[in-house]
Amino acid sequence: MTGKTAMQIRSRPPFKVLVVLLASLPLSALAQQQPPEGANPFAGDFALAASAKPTPLRLAAKSGDLPTSRGDLFGSDEPAAAPSATPVTAPASEAPLSRDALFGTDEPTAAAPASEVPLSRDALFGTDEPTAAAPASEAPLGRDALFGTDEPTAAAPASAAPLSRDAMFGSDEPAAAAPAGELPLSRGALFGDSDDAAPKGAAEQAIAKSTARPVRYGGFIQNIMAYTTPEPSHWSEAMTRADLSAQGSFSSGVKWHLGVRVDFDAVYAVSDFYPQDVNDNQTLNVLLRENYIDIGAGDWDFRLGRQQIVWGEMVGLLFGDVVSAKDMRHFVLPEFEILRIPQWAARAEYFKGDFHAEAIWIPVASYDNIGKPGGQFYDYTVVPYGEATFLNEKIPTRNLANTNYGMRLSVLHNGWDVAAFAYSSMAVAPTFYREIIAGPQPSVVYQARHERIDQYGTTFAKDLGSMVLKGEAVYTGGQKYEVTDLTDADGLVEQNTITWVLGLDFSQFADTRINVQIFQNHFFDHDPNIIPSSNENGYSLLVNRKFGDHFEAQALYVASLNRNDWMLRPRVSWNFEKNWDLAVGVDIFNGPPDGFFGRYDDSDRVYSEVRYSF
Template sequence: MQIRTSMHILCRALVLASLLVPAASAADTLPKSRAALFADDEPAATPAEAGGREALFGDDLPARPAPVEAPVSRESLFGGDDLQSSAVAAAGTLAISSPPAVKGFVQNRMAYTWPKPSHWSEMMNHFDLSAQGRLSSNVKWKLGARVDYDAVYSLTDFYPQSVENDQRFNFLLRENYLDISADSWDFRLGRQQIVWGEMVGLFFGDVVSAKDVRHFVLPEFEILRIPQWAARAEYFKDDFHAEFVWIPVASYDNIGKPGAQFFAYTPPPPPGFQTFFLNERFPSSSLSNTNYGLRLSILRDGWDVAAFAYSSMSAAPTFYRQIVMNPQPTVVYQARHKRIDQFGSTLAKDFGSVVLKAEAVYTRGRGFELSNFANLSDTDGVVEQNVLAWVVGLDYNEIADTRINVQLFQQHIFDRNPDIIPESNENGYSLLVNHKFGDKVEAQALWISSFNRSDWMLRPRISWNFEKNWRAAIGVDIFNGPPLGFFGRYDDSDRVYTELRYSF
C-alpha cells in the first residue's frame, strides 16, 4: 500500500511539474548548472562494469570542466542570435520528445559457506530496472525499482523462518525523483542517493546513505546503499558548490533478523542467560525526527575540499538491553535509533599517477553497547560517546593496467567508557591491488585489517567480460579474528561465490 501511494504521489508530481514549467526560451535552454553543463546524469564515457573498481568502489574524481572552444564562425564570434537560438531550441525539443532512456541489469550470485556446518548461504537474483527522461528543458525525471529473490530460502531450511520471510523476496524502490534547474540552482525531489564521501571498501564521510547490511558490506555499493526520500537544493558558482538536504521520512539500515548469516553483533550474554530480541523500534514520522544537513565544497588549484554538518536519527541502530531474571534469566535486546550530530570534511587531489583522498567525521552522541553484565540493574546497557573517525588513502596507477590503493584509518573515542568493546584508538589499514589482463579479464584483492588485534578480511576476485554486456566472476570472502573483532565475529562465515550479470 505504501509503494502504491508513493508511486501515485510521484506521478501526480510529474504531471504538476509539467504544467507549471513555462516553455523555455532560447536563453532558458542554455546550460545554467553543473548538471546541465557537464551532463552529470548522462556520462560521456560508457560506465564501467559493476565488477570493475570504479563501479565497486565509486572512487572517480569529479569530472573536469570541458575546455571552452574558440569561435569557429562569424555567427559564433559576432552573435548569430537567430541561428544559435534556433539550434538550441531544436536540440531542447528533440531531447524532450525523445523516448525515455531505459537501463538495468539482471544478476545471479551463488555463495557457499564452508566452515562447519557448511551450507549454501546465498542464491540471490537481482532484477534492476530504471528509466529517465525530460518533461521540459529544465525538468528531468527518473524512476527505478529492483526485485530481489534469494532461492536459498526456498531450497534449503538452514535459516530460521523469520530470516526466510525477511530475505527470500524483496521489492525495493530505488531512485525516483524530479530534477528541476533554475539558473545557478538545481533541485532534486524524491527518493535519491546522496553520497558525501566514499573510500575504498570503507564508509566514513558517507553519512547520509542508509545501507542494506544483511550481507555485511560484501555486495556492490549500488546494491548496498538504500536511497533516501529527500529534498535537495544545490547552488553552483564557479568552483563553489553548496548543497542543502532535508529528509522528512528517513530510511534506516536494514540489519535483517536474528539468526541471519550477518545479523548485527551484540555482546554475548553471561553464563546461564539466554538472549531474546524484540522487534526493531523505528523513530516516529514527526518533524522533530527529520534529518537535515549542509555541505560546502570548493575546487581550488586542483584541491577538491568539502565540509559538512548533518543531524539525523542514526541510520545504524544501537541495541538497548534489559535484564529479566524470571522465569528464565534473559538478556532482552531491542534495536533503536537516536539522534546524532556529525561534522566532517573530505578532500581529494590528483598528483598525476597518485591520487590523494582523505575524510574525517566527528560524531556527537553515538551509542555503544556495554559488554559488562556485572551491573544487572543497568537500565539500558548503552552509553553515549563522542567519536572522531578519519581515513587517508593513496591511489597509485603508474603501472599499466594496474591500480594500487593504500589506506590508513582510525577511530578515536573521547573519554571512553571502559565497559565498551572498542578501544580508545581503533587503528587499521587496507590494501587493494587490481590488474586488468587485456579487455576481458580483471583480477583484484582487497585486504582490510586492524592494527589493534589480528582481525582482518580478505576478498580476492576474478571477473571475465566474456561477451558484450555479460560478466562472470568468482571470488572468496574470508574473515579472521577474535570473537569480539569487527571481522572475527564472522569467522564462521567464510565463503566462495560466483556471479553472472547481464547489463542493458
C-alpha cells in the same frame, strides 16, 4: 515533328542523344538587357536573348525536326499525345518566362520577343543556353503541357499568377491565392516550404521548442551463488536480481528518473537452514530505487524524491557516507550501488564556478536493513550468557522532530577538492538497548532503536600526478555504544568520536591500480567498559590488475592494528561477451568474537556472479 523523325530519335542510343545535347551548347555567354522601364518582372515583359550562334538543335528547329516533348527527346516507347489544336493560353504579358522573373531576383534578365516563349524547363528557368523559341500561341502553362503528358491541364486565368508549386504545375488541389500585392518573393514563399511561409500554430511551436529527450532504459540482471564453507557448510545465497531504471525529461529544465529492483533468493525458499523469520525477510524483496524529479533553474538544481546522497566514499569501507542507509543483511560484501538504500529527500544545489553548495531535508528517513535474528550476518551484539531475545526493531515515528537535515559546501582550489558538511539525523544504524531479566536462569532482551546524532565532517582529494591523495574525517556526537557492565540499566553509554582515514591511489603501473588506506576511530572521554579501545586503528590494501580487455583480478584486505581481526576478498572477473560478466571469488573473515570481522568467522564463503547489463 513527324512520326518518322520521332522514331529516328527514339531509336538512337542514349549516348548519341547525350552527344547531340552537348553539341547544342554554344560557347557564347548570355547577353542580358535591362527590362523596359515600367516592365513587370512577374508578368513576363522580358526574356532571355538567344545567342546568334547557330547550334545543331537550333538548325533542327528550323527544319521542323526539334523534339517538342520529353518522350520524343528521350525515346519513350509510347509517343506523347499531340497537343490540342487550339490550346487555351494565357496572355503573354502575365506568364513568368524565367527563374529570375518567377522568383523575383534583384537582376531580371532581358526580355525576349513574345514570339520566343520558352518551350523547355531550361529556357523557362534561365539556364545558360536557351533552346529555340516556339510560337507565342503555344506557350506551356503547366508541367503537363510543358513536357507533353497525355492529359494537359487547363490553363489558369490570366489574372491568376501561380503562387505555389501546386498552382504552377496543375495539382488536384490548388492552393488558395494570396491577396493582391503579396506576390511571393522567394522560392520558399512560393512553394510553402520555408520556415516563414506560414505561421506555426501554438501547439506546433511548442513541439518545435520542446527539448524533451526520448525515454532511456537501463539496468542489469544478476545471479549470485554463495556457499558457506565452515561447518555446518551450506548454501547461503542463490540470488536472482533484476534492476530496471528509466529516465527522460518533460522539458530542458525538468527531468525525471524511475528505478525498481526485485531480489529473489532461492536459498530461503527451499532451505530450512535459517529461521522462518529470516526466510520471510530475505526470500523476495521488491525495492524502490531512485525515483525523483530534477528541476534546473540557472545556477540552481533541485531534486525531489527518492535518491542517493553520497558525501564520502573510501575504498572498501564507508566513513564519510553519513546520509545513505545500507542493506546490511550481507554485511559490506555487495557492491556499494546495491548496499546503499536511497532516501526520500528534497535537495537543493547551487553551482558557481568551482564552488558548490548543497542543502538536504529528509522528511521520511530510511534506515539500515539489518535483517532478522538468525541471519547469516546478524551478529550485532555479544550476548553475556544464555539465549538472547530480540524484540522488533523500533523505527522512529514520522514527525517533524524526527526528520533529517544537513548542508555541504565544496570548492575546487589549486587542484584541491575540499568539502565540509554538517548533518543532524536519526542514526541510520541502530543501537541495541539491553535489558537483563533476573531469575534462576537470567535472560537478556535486546531491541534495536535509533537515536538522534549530530555529525560534522570534511573530505578532500588531490591529484599528485601518478597518485591521488584522499581523506575524510567525521566527528559524531551522541552515538551510544554497548558496555560489558551487566549492572548498567540499558547496557549503553554515550560517546563522542572522530573517525579519519587517509588513502593513496597509485596508477603509474599500466593496467594496475594500488590503493593503500590507514584509518582510526578515536573516542573522546573513552569509557573503559565499551569493547572498542580509545583508538581503534586499521589499514586496507587493494590491488587491481587488468589483463587485456576481458579479464580482471583484484584482492582487498582490511585489517585492525589493535588485534588480529581482518577480512580478505580475492576475486577474478571475465567479460566473456558484450554486456556479460562472470566473476568468482572468496570472502574470508578472521578474528575474535567481539572483532569487527571476527564476529563473522563462521561465514567464510566462495561465490560466483553472472551479470548481464543493458
